[in-house]
Amino acid sequence: MPAVTNKRSVGGWLQGLSALLCCVWGVSAAAQSFPLKDKPITLVVPFTAGGPTDRLARDMAEALRKPLGGVTIVVENVLGAGGAIATHKVAKAAPDGHTLLIHHIGMATMPSLVRKLNFQVETDFTYLGMIHEVPMTIVARPTLEATDYKQLTAWIAKNKDRVNLGNAGVGSASHLCGLLWQASLRTEMASIPYKGVSMAITDLMGGQIDLLCDQTTNTMAYIESNKVKAYAVTSAKRLALPALSPLPTMQELGVKGFQVSIWHGVYAPKGLSPQVQAKWHTALRAVLTDPTFVKKQEALGALMITDKRTEPDEHRKFVMSEIAKWSPIIKAAGVYAD
Secondary structure, three states: OOOOOHHHHHHHHHHHHHHHHHHHHHHHHHHHHHHOOOOOOOOEEOOOOOOOHHHHHHHHHHHHOOOOOOEEEEEEEEEHHHHHHHHHHHOOOOOOOOEEEEEEOOOHHHHOOOOOOHHHOOOOEEEEEEEEEEEEEEEEOOOOOOEEEEEEEEHHOOOOOOEEEEEEEEEOHHHHHHHHHHHHHHOOEEEEOOOOOOHHHHHHOOOOOOOOEEHHHHHHHHHHHOOOEEEEOOOOOOOOOOOOOOOOOOOOOOOOOOOOEEEEEEEEOOOOOOHHHHHHHHHHHHOOOOHOOOOHHEEEEEEEOOOOHHHHHHHHHHHHHHHHHHHHHHHHHHOOOO
């Protein structure tokens, strides 16, 4: 008996195959043409203009133009919910390589700080690599009488009911550093949150608050001009910059395990094609060796990342380890960004 051919089924199968091939060809063509000349690349920053993450993004935008063929690159500041709104925006963006997130340690602390995230840090992003990390400095108002870290801790112990510690808002780098510092001292200070670090530093200089733990990128100019008192850095070893080299590390001061850096990484939405991911990796590697870019970052006390964390897989592994590190500290403090 001759075989019966279902023409409708065959036709449907051919149509499906044709659609699949068109889709594959379309993705391949898009990858080959990335970046599109008529579509700008948007670097989404979860913080205010003028802050360290914003400055990094704008320096990167300049450095990226050459390896990406002169394409237009814009920086978009999207604020709110400890960085979660900006991060969600990128998670839901088209995975075509034209929308990226530049985020710091907050990428690892959001799962603990924000009660209801509508994305998953672990699975909703394509990790592209890390850029730099910035140590923290412990600084005080200029009128504080303590002249070194030992005297500072004695002053805190004596005045513990009246000591206040500023920060740039819940979930900020200064807030996280403050939590870890209080845990190391086994004491609590009054936490004074601000809407940005510039306001916190202004009040620190004016004596309205006593202490602040923040990034060298924010504090170095004030340390250089003696507008604040500096006691220590949180890096593994002393920093080479003239204004910071006299400052001991927390490790030197006997505070074991107190090594904090505010690192920055780059993320795309999940589903980014391997071809576009490879192009971004090449472009980011070019940025990391761009002399002008590197000089700008190092002048602010930032340390360029040169190890395996510039690779996507190692970047992701590092963020997962940071989530595990910060989760118990944040939960013990009982603080939330929403």
